[in-house]
Amino acid sequence: MTSSATVRRGLLLLPALAIILLLIGLPLGLMGWVSLLQKGGSSGVDWSAPPSIGNYLRLVWEEDFDGTMILNPTYLVIFLRSVAQAAVTTFLCLCLGLPVALWMAGLSKTGRNVMLLLITIPFWTNLLVRNYAWLIILREDGWTARAVNAVWPFGPVQLLYNDVAVAIGLTYSFLPFMILPLYSVFEKFDWRLIEAAHDLGATRRRALKRVVLPLVMPGIVAGSLLVFIPCLGAFVTPALLGGGKTAMLGNVIQAQFGSARNWPFGAAVSVVLLAIMLVVMTAMALWRNRRAAA
Amino acid sequence: MHDDPAVSIEHVSKAFGRGATAVHVLHDVSVTIGRREFFTLLGPSGCGKTTLLRLIAGFETADSGLIRIDGADVTDAPPFRRPVNTVFQNYALFPHMTVEQNVGFALEEQGLPRDQIRRRAGEALEMVRMQSFAQRRPAELSGGQQQRVALARALAPRPKVLLLDEPLSALDLKLRKEMQIELKQLQSEAGITFIFVTHDQEEALTLSDRVAVMQSGRILQMGPPRSIYEAPTHRFVADFIGDINLIEGEALASGGIRLPGGATLPGPAAAPGRVTLAVRPERAKIVPAGSGVIDATLVHSAFLGTAMLHKLTLPDGASFLIREADLSAPMPERGGTVGLSLPVEALQVLQA
Amino acid sequence: MNLRRFPATREVSIAVLAFLYIPVVVLTAYSFNANRTATVWTHASFDWYARILTNPSIQAATWNSIVLATAASIAATGIALMAALATRRAFPGRSTTESVLNLPLILPEIVVAVATLLLFVSLGISLGLGAMILAHTAFCIPFAYLPIRARLDGLSGSYEEAAQDLYANRFRTFRRVTMPLLWPGVMAGFTLAFVTSLDDFLTSFFLSGPGTTTLPVYIFSAIRAGITPEINAISTVMLLISILLVSLSFFLGRLRR
Numbered sequence: 071m072t073s074s075a076t077v078r079r080g081l082l083l084l085p086a087l088a089i090i091l092l093l094i095g096l097p098l099g100l101m102g103w104v105s106l107l108q109k110g111g112s113s114g115v116d117w118s119a120p121p122s123i124g125n126y127l128r129l130v131w132e133e134d135f136d137g138t139m140i141l142n143p144t145y146l147v148i149f150l151r152s153v154a155q156a157a158v159t160t161f162l163c164l165c166l167g168l169p170v171a172l173w174m175a176g177l178s179k180t181g182r183n184v185m186l187l188l189i190t191i192p193f194w195t196n197l198l199v200r201n202y203a204w205l206i207i208l209r210e211d212g213w214t215a216r217a218v219n220a221v222w223p224f225g226p227v228q229l230l231y232n233d234v235a236v237a238i239g240l241t242y243s244f245l246p247f248m249i250l251p252l253y254s255v256f257e258k259f260d261w262r263l264i265e266a267a268h269d270l271g272a273t274r275r276r277a278l279k280r281v282v283l284p285l286v287m288p289g290i291v292a293g294s295l296l297v298f299i300p301c302l303g304a305f306v307t308p309a310l311l312g313g314g315k316t317a318m319l320g321n322v323i324q325a326q327f328g329s330a331r332n333w334p335f336g337a338a339v340s341v342v343l344l345a346i347m348l349v350v351m352t353a354m355a356l357w358r359n360r361r362a363a364a
Numbered sequence: 365m366h367d368d369p370a371v372s373i374e375h376v377s378k379a380f381g382r383g384a385t386a387v388h389v390l391h392d393v394s395v396t397i398g399r400r401e402f403f404t405l406l407g408p409s410g411c412g413k414t415t416l417l418r419l420i421a422g423f424e425t426a427d428s429g430l431i432r433i434d435g436a437d438v439t440d441a442p443p444f445r446r447p448v449n450t451v452f453q454n455y456a457l458f459p460h461m462t463v464e465q466n467v468g469f470a471l472e473e474q475g476l477p478r479d480q481i482r483r484r485a486g487e488a489l490e491m492v493r494m495q496s497f498a499q500r501r502p503a504e505l506s507g508g509q510q511q512r513v514a515l516a517r518a519l520a521p522r523p524k525v526l527l528l529d530e531p532l533s534a535l536d537l538k539l540r541k542e543m544q545i546e547l548k549q550l551q552s553e554a555g556i557t558f559i560f561v562t563h564d565q566e567e568a569l570t571l572s573d574r575v576a577v578m579q580s581g582r583i584l585q586m587g588p589p590r591s592i593y594e595a596p597t598h599r600f601v602a603d604f605i606g607d608i609n610l611i612e613g614e615a616l617a618s619g620g621i622r623l624p625g626g627a628t629l630p631g632p633a634a635a636p637g638r639v640t641l642a643v644r645p646e647r648a649k650i651v652p653a654g655s656g657v658i659d660a661t662l663v664h665s666a667f668l669g670t671a672m673l674h675k676l677t678l679p680d681g682a683s684f685l686i687r688e689a690d691l692s693a694p695m696p697e698r699g700g701t702v703g704l705s706l707p708v709e710a711l712q713v714l715q716a
Numbered sequence: 717m718n719l720r721r722f723p724a725t726r727e728v729s730i731a732v733l734a735f736l737y738i739p740v741v742v743l744t745a746y747s748f749n750a751n752r753t754a755t756v757w758t759h760a761s762f763d764w765y766a767r768i769l770t771n772p773s774i775q776a777a778t779w780n781s782i783v784l785a786t787a788a789s790i791a792a793t794g795i796a797l798m799a800a801l802a803t804r805r806a807f808p809g810r811s812t813t814e815s816v817l818n819l820p821l822i823l824p825e826i827v828v829a830v831a832t833l834l835l836f837v838s839l840g841i842s843l844g845l846g847a848m849i850l851a852h853t854a855f856c857i858p859f860a861y862l863p864i865r866a867r868l869d870g871l872s873g874s875y876e877e878a879a880q881d882l883y884a885n886r887f888r889t890f891r892r893v894t895m896p897l898l899w900p901g902v903m904a905g906f907t908l909a910f911v912t913s914l915d916d917f918l919t920s921f922f923l924s925g926p927g928t929t930t931l932p933v934y935i936f937s938a939i940r941a942g943i944t945p946e947i948n949a950i951s952t953v954m955l956l957i958s959i960l961l962v963s964l965s966f967f968l969g970r971l972r973r
Contacts, residue, residue, distance in 0.1 A: 089853060187963065300824065
């Protein structure tokens with residue numbers, strides 16, 4: 071009885087696990103290996119090259135004409151910009167998402183469902199198309215640019231193809247990822263605790279800080295993670311709204327697997343991206359465990 | 365009755381989980397349930413009564429022991445091969461089917477022709493007076509109506525045994541009383557064995573031919589409601605069913621039992637040593653001080669409508685309740701000393 | 717005093733809704749603009765919609781997108797349904813299994829996309845529709861799995877016990893009780909998987925071989941070539957399809973149990 075149930079469970083799980091492990095796990099493993107090889111040949115990878123960490127070194131240093139290694143800031147800058155953009159976007163999403171989630175939780179059941187649908191829809195609609203809409207709004211000869219330039223005293227400004235445009239696009243793309251987890255925490259929140267805080271002499275602001283914030287912290291952490299990680303690997307937004315000078319890690323990876331055709335180097339950049347993600351997620355998990363233990 | 369039982373359970377044990385974390389829910393339980401019997405498993409939540417019912421239905425498998433239904437060994441048979449049907453606590457009516465489809469479900473599984481399914485589903489619904497609701501969905505029915513449909517659905521395939529898992533617990537008090545009477549009538553009309561699980565002692569005493577009181581995976585006492593009520597054998601049984609007074613005494617080697625305060629009763633018989641005696645509040649009487657077996661202090665009296673309830677304190681500090689049905693009996697004074705008369709045949713010696 | 721109302725949350729919420737929906741409205745409005753230069757509004761017209769209907773590249777890309785999304789979401793839903801049934805009850809290793817199933821949700825898509833490209837090329841699997849269907853099936857699994865699991869978790873096990881008690885064997889119980897009750901969850905999962913596949917750009921971008929462009933890949937390369945009213949029109953159509961399908965799955969998910 072028990073063993074036949076185990077066999078049945080195994081058979082039911084087999085296709086899902088096989089597909090995910092073969093089409094996601096295996097490729098990631100292969101990429102780790104390729105990141106140690108050299109570019110070459112028609113397929114983009116020289117499979118016979120001896121494994122080395124040269125691709126990782128190239129992220130920071132380059133070989134000068136006379137063979138000495140000198141610091142090459144190109145990728146370091148891109149790396150820092152990616153982290154900064156992801157951090158700024160996470161912060162902006164938090165600032166916009168917190169009030170929205172708070173407000174939603176206080177609505178009637180119908181109101182909440184309508185809002186939930188309105189927040190969910192952008193989450194599922196085409197990322198490319200939504201970023202393209204910002205391209206129309208911000209472009210050089212558009213109404214927005216003309217309106218801004220009419221009041222801007224310091225000469226003509228370009229709204230598109232800069233870090234600000236990318237930050238707007240990223241915030242726009244990932245805002246629902248912040249609102250939804252925050253809302254799910256607020257929805258379950260026991261509002262009588264605020265009454266209790268008021269009763270014990272806390273003002274509205276103090277109640278928010280001392281009672282609400284600590285209790286909704288898990289939602290804030292979850293939402294931040296959901297925004298930060300995809301931002302770090304963003305490709306579409308910087309490709310459409312950023313110019314050549316605002317590339318992020320995703321654009322480097324795409325370029326190496328596309329026009330530059332240096333797959334091992336692209337693989338190394340991908341591994342770095344995964345490593346940052348892993349560090350952030352481990353930090354969160356540790357925080358959660360410490361919190362659970364406390 | 366015992367030669368040809370409807371259900372017999374022999375030395376059944378069941379544990380959930382394994383190793384150190386295993387929870388033993390049934391310990392070596394044996395019961396024999398006769399044909400057309402209304403048999404009730406009574407006990408607090410967690411006593412194993414529902415697990416025992418689920419073992420009979422086939423939703424759980426016994427770790428050891430044997431279960432026979434109608435003489436056939438069904439210990440390892442799946443639920444769909446057992447001639448029993450269940451009325452679930454939450455009814456478990458299929459929400460995507462009409463009342464008629466629900467009631468006809470088992471008949472369709474048994475491969476009956478369509479016209480016969482319709483006729484028998486109609487008959488079953490008629491039995492519970494729900495025929496006019498045949499085309500409704502369960503969600504459109506009240507709790508009591510759902511309860512009736514659940515009964516009809518379980519009775520439609522004419523099972524040998526009907527299992528009822530706290531079927532009345534979701535109903536309000538008034539409806540519950542009505543359904544109790546209806547259940548009893550249905551059982552005698554259908555002429556099949558009912559195995560009923562409940563934690564409500566009053567319900568168990570009202571409905572059953574026999575009651576098994578369970579605690580911590582064991583059956584403590586089994587018998588007709590009257591003997592369970594009047595002659596509980598365990599402290600737990602006495603405590604669980606109705607109001608009871610417990611008196612700590614000492615059985616003497618010379619026979620007789622010494623009560624707190626020093627008086628000695630001639631019976632009932634017990635092995636020498638400390639004993640607990642149980643007596644129902646309505647079986648004791650207040651008599652003038654000094655003329656009973658013990659003197660006690662009257663703490664409080666309350667009028668219950670049909671009786672007076674007196675609360676007394678015994679010499680060892682234990683409290684004692686008396687229900688006096690004779691309202692014309694003289695009213696003792698509060699705080700005063702009264703005598704307590706205990707007929708020996710009303711005293712019951714309890715096991716721990 | 718209503719404790720649930722915090723000052724300014726309403727105003728911020730309205731601003732956020734505007735922020736989320738104004739670009740969509742602007743895009744839609746421009747798609748009806750008759751003027752070719754797209755900056756000057758002349759008058760409303762359906763010209764660009766008529767034009768995308770007759771554009772052979774768009775037709776081919778649309779067809780590829782539909783075939784891809786249909787194949788990948790059907791496969792993913794079937795696989796996810798099996799996985800959801802298997803992970804319904806607790807067993808040792810369930811949470812690990814769930815993490816593996818949800819892996820595609822956490823990993824950055826661009827990394828998975830180039831890694832898959834690397835695998836296919838090194839194994840000699842030719843790029844194109846087949847490669848895209850395989851990769852899409854993998855990342856659609858969690859999107860189909862989550863709604864089905866949610867529905868299963870809300871489903872009391874006593875319905876199935878009741879069916880077995882009423883003489884239905886395992887298979888009959890699944891067909892007559894489990895599946896009909898699970899159906900809204902399966903449909904919601906299928907819809908979400910379909911939308912996810914239909915909207916996907918990155919994976920298709922790397923795995924589409926020559927001649928098998930999907931609609932998002934076509935739109936991307938068209939944007940790179942310059943903003944045209946046709947892109948506005950086709951983008952609007954894509955948005956509408958997504959909104960329609962997501963609303964549908966939302967209502968399916970909320971269907972009475």
